Amino acid sequence: MLTIEALKELGVNTQEGLARCMNNEAFYLRLVGMGLKDGGFDKLEEAVAAGDLDAGFEAAHALKGVLGNLALTPLYTPVSEMTELLRARTQADYAPYIEKIMGERAKLLAL
Amino acid sequence: MRQSAYNNNIRRTILIVEDEYINQQILGNIAGEQYDVLYANNGLEALEIIRSLKTRLSLILLDLIMPGMNGYELLEILGKSDTLSRIPVIVLTGEKSAELKSFQLGAVDFITKPFDMPDIIMARIRRSIALSEDTYIIQTTQLDEVTQLYTREYFFTYARQQTDLDPDRVRDALVLNISHFHLVNEMYGRDFGDTVLRAAAGAISEYLRQAGGIAGRPEGDTFYVFADHRDSHAPLLEAIESAFSGLGSGARLRIRMGVCPGDGAAVELEHRFDRAARACHSLRNNYLENVAFFSNEMHERELYSERLIADVDDAIGQRHLQVWYQPKYAVQGSEPVLGSAEALIRWEHPQLGTIRPGTFIPLFEANGLVRRLDRYVWTMAAEQIRSWKDTLGVSVPVSVNVSRVDLFDPLLEETLLGILGEYGLTPEDLLLEITESAYTDNSGQVLRAVEMLRRDGFKIEMDDFGSGYSSLNMLRSIPVDAIKLDMKFICNITTSGVDRQLVHLIMEIAKFMGVPVVAEGVENREQMEFLKDAGVDIIQGYYFSKPVTPQRFSEIIKEAQAALRNGGQNAYD
16 A cells, blocks of 8 residues: 555655655555556657657656655656656667666556 | 835735646646735746736746747747746756756846755745846836936935945046926927937937936936036037937027036035036026036035025114115206105124125025015115104105016015005005016016006016016017116126117117116216116116115115205105
C-alpha cells in the first residue's frame, strides 16, 4: 500500500514532499500516485529510443519538475541527470538511465 | 513598520499558469489558504482569463515551458498592455538562466522548482502583490496629470531621497513660472494653457536628462526643478522659450526663473524652494530679466518684511501707525484755496524708526493685511473730520485709500457707512481713492463695487492716473468723480517736453470724461504754474505743504480761516 512509511523506506524525501503539501498526507499520497503514472515516463522512453533529443528534453524537464516537487528522490535524481544531458542535446546511451528510472518507478508503483 | 496599502481582509484572486497538473495542485493547495485560485494549462488559456478579469487578478504564477503559448510569449503580450502589465507575475522556474530574460520581460519575482516551502511561497506572493499595489497607487498619484511631472509631495519626497542617498552632490533649487499665465488661459482657452504647460514640462525633462535632476509641478504655472549645480541654468530657459515658440501661436509667452544655488544646502529643502520662489517672484513686472538668484540681501529683506508683518498689531494698538494729512488746494481761482486733505499713513516703529508707506504698503497689499490698515485709516480720518467739525466748525473732506482687496470685500459698503455713522458723518466727508490699475485688473467686480459706493454718495478719485493701462474705450464709461495725476508725470514736467505733452493729453481725457483733475507731488512754483495753466483743478504737494500731524493741520485750517476773515475766499461752503 502506498504509505508515507513505505515511500520513506524507498528513499523518498517524504518530509519535504509533505511539507510542500501543507502536511496533508492524503493529498500528498494522491499526487504521488498520479506522479508515478505520469505519461511523461513513456514519452521520455519513446523519445530517447527514437533518438529525438528535443522531445526527450521536454519530457525529462517536465518530469523533473513534478518529481522534484513530490520529493521522489530515487526518480528525481536520474531524471535530473538526464535532463541536463538532454538540455545539451548530448548524444549518449540513455538506456541505463531509462532502466534505472523504470526500475525505481516499478518499485514505487508496486507499493 | 512601514504601512502598505495591502489589506489582508480582501480575498484576492490569483492565476496559476502551469501545464503540469501536479504542480498546479501543489501550488493551488498552498495559495488557496488565502487566495481564490484560478488555473490555466498554457499561455493561451491564461490570456483568456486575464483579459476577462483584467486587474481583478492580483497576481499570476507563471510556468515558462508550456505547450501552445509559453510563459515568455505571455509575458511579452502582458508587457505591451498598460492595464495588463499592472498585474504582477511571478515566474516558476528551475533554471537560473531563465531569470534575467524573465526580469527583462517584466516578471517581479521567481519561485524555483522544486518549489520552496509553503511559507516562503506565500511570503513571495504577498510581497509581490503588496509592492505592485503600492507601486500602482504611487504611480497614479505621483505624477501631475497634465505634465507628467511630479506632484508637490512626491517631488519633495524624491528630492529628499536624492539628498539622502548622495548628500555631497551640490544641487540647485529652481522655481520657474510663466508670466501672466492666467491671461493665456483666459485668452486662448484652457486646452491651449495645458499645451503650454506640457511644452514647458517637456523642455524641462529634456534639459534634466543631460543636466541631471528632477522636476515637479506643485501648482498652476509653477515648476520646481532640483538640478545638479551649474553656474548658469540659462539653457533651460532657452529650451523652454524655444518650446513655446514651437507652439506657433500668437501668444507672447515668457518664463522666469528664481534660483537658490546649492551652496545653501544646509537649509531645509522646502525652504530652498521658498527662496527660489521669492527670487522668481521678484522678477514679476520685470521685462528685462528672466533669472534672479536668491541672495543674502533678499534674505535680509525677507526678515525685515516678516518683522513688519509681525508688528502690525502692536503698531495699530499702540498708535505707532499714525495718520498724517496733506492739504489739497483748489488753484483755479485767483488765490489757492484749502479745500480738502489726503490721509497718509506713516509708521513710527519703536526700534526700526520711521518706515515709509512705500516699504510696508506693498507688503501688506500682497498678504491682505492692507485691509486692516485701510480700515484703521478710515476710522482715524473719520474721527479727525469729526474733531475739526466740532472744534473748528469746518468740514474738511479727507481722501482715503481703498485698496484693490477692499473692492472684493462684500462688507465694504457696510464698513464704510458704519464708520461714517459712528462719527455722524456722511459720504461727502470721505473721498475714496482707488488706484487706476485696480480698475483694469478685474474690471467687472471693481466696477460693480465702485458703482455701489457712488450710489451711496461717495466720490471716487482714480489714483495714479496714467500709470495703469486703462483702455480708451473703458475711460468712456468708467465711474469716477476725479482723476489724480500719477506723480511720475509731474516730477519731470519742467524739463521734459514729452511729460508736458502727456499732461496736456491727460487734461484732454479728463475734459472728455467730464471730471476734475488733481495733481499730487507738486514741489515748486514752476510745476504749480504749469499745472494750473494746463487746467489742473486741485494741487497737493510740498509746494504748499508736506504731510503734517493732525495738530499742525488744525493750525493750517485756522490760518486759512484767518485769511478768510481778512477777505479771502471761503473754501468750506
